[in-house]
Amino acid sequence: MEIPKSWQKVCERILSSPGKVLILGRGSVGKTFFTTYLANEGYKKGLKTGVLDMDIGQSNIGPPTTMGIGILEREINSLYEVPPKEIYFTGAISPAYPFAQKNIFFGLKKLLSKDFNLDLFIVESISYLRDKDFMSMLLSLEMEIISPKYVVIIIKPSDISKNQSVDDYLSEKDTEEGGKIFTISGPEGIKAKTPNKRKRFRIESWLRYLKDGKKYLVDKSWDIWEGEITQLNVACGLMDKNDDYFACGILFGGDEDYYYLFAPQLAREIKKIVVGKREVEKEVVEFCKMAKTEEEKLKVFIAS
Structure with missing residues (x-):
């Protein structure tokens, strides 16, 4: 994709004095494209660059149901190439449910409490226009705890006037805290993902995440479960x-005594398993069942 001139200008402004950047916009406007572009440019300048992906349904950094922070170790073509350093499990793929909204709020605070000593930290926010109250509360929380030096709002090309060029469109204003808010247009031609494409993305994301995983046996009698196992x-x-x-x-x-848990090879003992509320796609389950891997009993942390 050819990078719009307005994107280049905003990127240059941010990298001249890097800090925390909050990316906002509706779905399918180009937030992930811009995040990837800015992250790559920061990395090429030698900046320690991190990204927080808040899209729990179409997550690139971490599997679906999670928000994840990753740190660039090389130039990337896609955000999913960035390995997650920290994740937060929400148990859902949409903010449509009150429990998911609560987990997003708490998870954002938890993830931002981690200190990675980043030069450039990009937060790509989630968009859920069906619940304006949730989005308003989320934005207030983001501005409070992220305290971004820059906010980049990406709008659709159809939202700018006909006499303005999509390539050049750029407006800016100062925040009360001394930061900058840039508004730019997403590129033309971006199409909204269909439900089938979203489903396919989730399947591919899970398979990437679990590709080197193994089957663990979890004793049903262990007191490590959070959330009712109804399915x-x-x-x-x-x-x-x-x-x-x-x-x-x-x-x-x-079986009668154990649950099967398919997960990446685990380097830490588990204290708690938090159970999600939605079935994953059948293709993911089939992969877990068919994977050729030895069974291993889960290692559990027992408090002394």
Whole structure:
């Protein structure tokens, strides 16, 4: 994709005095494209560059149901190439549910409490226009705890006047805190993802995340569950002894004594398994069932 002139100008302004950047906009306007572009440019300038992806349904950094922070280790073609350093499991793929909204608020605070000593920190926010109250509360929280030096609002080409060029469109204003708010247009030709494309994205994201995983046996009698297990084939968040999420897995079957949990190879003991509320796609479950891997009993942290 050819980079619009307005994007180049905003990028130059940000990188001349880098800091925290909040990216806002409706769905399918180019937020992820701009985030990737800005992150690459920061990395090429030698800046320690991190990205927080808040899109729990179409997450690039971490699997679906999570928000994730990643730090660039090289130039990238897509955000999913950035390995997650920290994740927060929300248990949902949409902010449509009150529990998911609560988890997004709490997870944002938790993730931003981590200090990675970044030169450039880009937060790509989530868009959910069906609930204006949620979006208003989220924006207030983002402005308060992120305290961004820059806010970049990306609008659709159809939102600018006909006598203005999409390539050149750029407006800016100062914030009360001394920061800058830039408004730019997304490129023309971006099409909204269909439900089938969103589903395919989630499947591919899970398969990338689980490709080197293994099957763990989880004793049903262990007191490590948070959330009622009303169905199988659901995503789970795995917490360590510090109550930090460090991985996700799929709870997909079992026998009289054990559940089966398919997850990346786990380097930490588990203190708690938080059970999600939505079945994952059948293709993901089938992958977990068919994967050729040895079974291993889960290692659990027992407080002394």
